[in-house]
Amino acid sequence: MGNRISIGLDAMGGDFAPQEPVLGGYIAARDNPEIDLVLIGDKAAIEKALPGTLPNLKIHHAPEVIEMHDPPAISVRRKKKSSISVGADLLKNGDIQAFVSAGNTGAVVAASTLKVRLLPGIERAGLAVAFPTISGDPVIIIDVGANIDTKPTHLLQYAIMSSVYCNVMWDHVQNPRIGLLNIGEEDTKGISSYKEAASLLKASGLNFIGNVEGKDVFKGLADIVVMDGFVGNVVLKVSEGAADAVITMLKKEIYGGSFWAKLGAMLFLLPAYKRLKKKIDYSEYGGALLLGLNGVCIIGHGRSNARAIKNAINVAVKEIERKVNEKILQRIRV
Amino acid sequence: MGNRISIGLDAMGGDFAPQEPVLGGYIAARDNPEIDLVLIGDKAAIEKALPGTLPNLKIHHAPEVIEMHDPPAISVRRKKKSSISVGADLLKNGDIQAFVSAGNTGAVVAASTLKVRLLPGIERAGLAVAFPTISGDPVIIIDVGANIDTKPTHLLQYAIMSSVYCNVMWDHVQNPRIGLLNIGEEDTKGISSYKEAASLLKASGLNFIGNVEGKDVFKGLADIVVMDGFVGNVVLKVSEGAADAVITMLKKEIYGGSFWAKLGAMLFLLPAYKRLKKKIDYSEYGGALLLGLNGVCIIGHGRSNARAIKNAINVAVKEIERKVNEKILQRIRV
Numbered sequence: 236m237g238n239r240i241s242i243g244l245d246a247m248g249g250d251f252a253p254q255e256p257v258l259g260g261y262i263a264a265r266d267n268p269e270i271d272l273v274l275i276g277d278k279a280a281i282e283k284a285l286p287g288t289l290p291n292l293k294i295h296h297a298p299e300v301i302e303m304h305d306p307p308a309i310s311v312r313r314k315k316k317s318s319i320s321v322g323a324d325l326l327k328n329g330d331i332q333a334f335v336s337a338g339n340t341g342a343v344v345a346a347s348t349l350k351v352r353l354l355p356g357i358e359r360a361g362l363a364v365a366f367p368t369i370s371g372d373p374v375i376i377i378d379v380g381a382n383i384d385t386k387p388t389h390l391l392q393y394a395i396m397s398s399v400y401c402n403v404m405w406d407h408v409q410n411p412r413i414g415l416l417n418i419g420e421e422d423t424k425g426i427s428s429y430k431e432a433a434s435l436l437k438a439s440g441l442n443f444i445g446n447v448e449g450k451d452v453f454k455g456l457a458d459i460v461v462m463d464g465f466v467g468n469v470v471l472k473v474s475e476g477a478a479d480a481v482i483t484m485l486k487k488e489i490y491g492g493s494f495w496a497k498l499g500a501m502l503f504l505l506p507a508y509k510r511l512k513k514k515i516d517y518s519e520y521g522g523a524l525l526l527g528l529n530g531v532c533i534i535g536h537g538r539s540n541a542r543a544i545k546n547a548i549n550v551a552v553k554e555i556e557r558k559v560n561e562k563i564l565q566r567i568r569v
Numbered sequence: 570m571g572n573r574i575s576i577g578l579d580a581m582g583g584d585f586a587p588q589e590p591v592l593g594g595y596i597a598a599r600d601n602p603e604i605d606l607v608l609i610g611d612k613a614a615i616e617k618a619l620p621g622t623l624p625n626l627k628i629h630h631a632p633e634v635i636e637m638h639d640p641p642a643i644s645v646r647r648k649k650k651s652s653i654s655v656g657a658d659l660l661k662n663g664d665i666q667a668f669v670s671a672g673n674t675g676a677v678v679a680a681s682t683l684k685v686r687l688l689p690g691i692e693r694a695g696l697a698v699a700f701p702t703i704s705g706d707p708v709i710i711i712d713v714g715a716n717i718d719t720k721p722t723h724l725l726q727y728a729i730m731s732s733v734y735c736n737v738m739w740d741h742v743q744n745p746r747i748g749l750l751n752i753g754e755e756d757t758k759g760i761s762s763y764k765e766a767a768s769l770l771k772a773s774g775l776n777f778i779g780n781v782e783g784k785d786v787f788k789g790l791a792d793i794v795v796m797d798g799f800v801g802n803v804v805l806k807v808s809e810g811a812a813d814a815v816i817t818m819l820k821k822e823i824y825g826g827s828f829w830a831k832l833g834a835m836l837f838l839l840p841a842y843k844r845l846k847k848k849i850d851y852s853e854y855g856g857a858l859l860l861g862l863n864g865v866c867i868i869g870h871g872r873s874n875a876r877a878i879k880n881a882i883n884v885a886v887k888e889i890e891r892k893v894n895e896k897i898l899q900r901i902r903v
Binding site for chain 1: 641675701702712714717718724750752753760774782783784785786788789796798799800802803804805806808809810811812813814815817818819822824841842843844
């Protein structure tokens with residue numbers, strides 16, 4: 236392998252697989268001859284979707300597919316020859332340095348956390364997602380559901396890992412502001428594991444800014460908001476649900492109005508909303524990051540098109556080039 | 570007191586106190602001579618705000634005020650003569666059957682749960698809030714933060730209490746559909762207290778429809794979604810924050826557009842948004858309900874105007890007339 240970077244791509248993952256992942260992978264490999272790209276999935280289907288051959292692009296056959304709505308943990312156990320299971324195996328064995336998938340998020344998390352070793356010293360992997368905020372800069376939320384049996388030290392490690400990630404990967408952030416999700420700014424608030432995590436964060440040397448309430452997550456007051464995986468998964472999904480509901484209700488309000496209101500909505504509101512949707516879509520940031528593994532794992536949105544897949548691959552390449560995991564290790568050992 | 574209904578109103582609570590609460594209380598008492606209304610707060614300030622006298626309206630002097638941003642638990646302990654502490658005392662002693670406040674939610678919850686006894690058999694009070702959904706019917710979320718040390722039996726009791734409330738109070742709902750918030754529809758999902766709660770709910774005879782994911786809360790698939798107070802408080806605040814953020818970003822998108830887009834937004838989007846805001850505002854449903862107390866406690870939104878206060882009082886009256894607490898007791902004893 237030498238100094239070349241080897242990326243495995245789930246060719247069967249996402250709503251538009253295999254076409255869009257295969258095309259995205261092809262473009263990424265074509266544009267960056269320094270990487271080796273491994274398309275993982277059904278060989279015949281991949282060959283059919285490939286626009287051509289490239290010296291740095293190969294196929295790793297995996298005949299099974301975990302569908303988007305399959306139960307994650309069970310599917311990983313049952314479909315050992317699925318692109319997701321095989322991708323996690325390749326990552327575990329060091330055959331690839333990064334695994335990128337736009338498939339079933341739960342299944343990618345389950346396969347990766349089951350198979351791939353954690354970085355020495357890390358107790359749990361955490362799944363991080365970047366959201367847009369009204370300040371214009373994104374906020375990282377970690378953990379959105381990789382681990383639901385969360386201890387205070389896990390929360391501290393999520394903060395460390397995502398802080399290193401921000402510092403290394405995002406040029407607009409230095410010394411990221413870290414908040415701990417809680418239900419009030421009073422120190423006495425919240426459940427005991429969060430109180431203990433707050434003490435650990437205060438003593439950590441990280442740029443800990445204290446508790447952040449739910450209503451402030453999208454204001455951009457913090458670069459990172461740390462929470463346990465149960466709450467984080469709820470936050471991820473409730474905010475999507477609330478945003479969708481507001482827009483749906485807003486449309487109803489407008490369509491209940493005059494002819495001119497409807498025309499106005501069609502001309503101005505919907506195009507603006509489409510532009511906004513694109514900004515909100517977290518695949519713009521390369522997808523969700525599974526931090527803490529001895530390897531890189533990025534999970535794109537199910538709706539990922541070729542461009543989003545290419546972006547995710549580029550983020551993975553950058554993570555490897557900038558040695559995010561090595562730097563997490565250094566920071567954990569301190 | 571006889572068969573008359575006695576309602577205590579926090580005259581000092583909310584952003585527009587004492588004017589709006591006093592006016593709302595005055596109107597409620599004037600429109601319904603069958604109730605006795607007790608305005609709790611600074612006597613001089615109340616008298617100044619009162620448009621007149623009524624035989625069924627009196628003042629209970631309470632010289633201190635807990636401000637909206639005061640730390641709840643500490644303030645209740647320190648300001649024993651505040652309208653909130655005194656209101657909870659009156660409720661505890663049976664001097665009033667219901668306490669209505671638009672003041673500091675945390676303080677009202679702290680004062681009431683500290684002072685007022687729970688209904689026999691109820692282990693924890695739960696704070697319930699009704700949200701609008703895209704189906705047009707509201708959904709009740711319970712608990713949004715009355716109790717953060719939550720056991721499976723508490724979750725079951727939240728379901729029972731809010732189910733009785735819906736059945737008795739809402740004419741459009743019969744046998745309310747109850748969902749348990751969780752992070753996936755798989756039975757194996759979620760933390761152990763939620764798994765245990767799911768078993769209890771299945772065996773309860775309630776109309777339990779299973780797990781509800783965060784993204785589905787606002788779809789109207791369930792009439793009630795049960796969760797622990799830490800998660801519930803986060804859900805309450807994150808959905809407000811996400812809705813606000815989407816609207817703010819949408820405005821930015823539109824204002825970044827052409828002159829015509831701006832004009833269109835001003836003419837159509839903003840009025841529609843204002844109508845929507847009014848619908849989303851949970852004070853429309855009378856406020857948050859603290860269920861499980863031996864007495865009725867309703868907490869209006871801080872922005873409550875006189876009309877919202879009057880609505881909250883009417884909900885309290887209806888709760889007493891329709892014997893919600895008695896019916897909760899009957900159901901708990903089964």
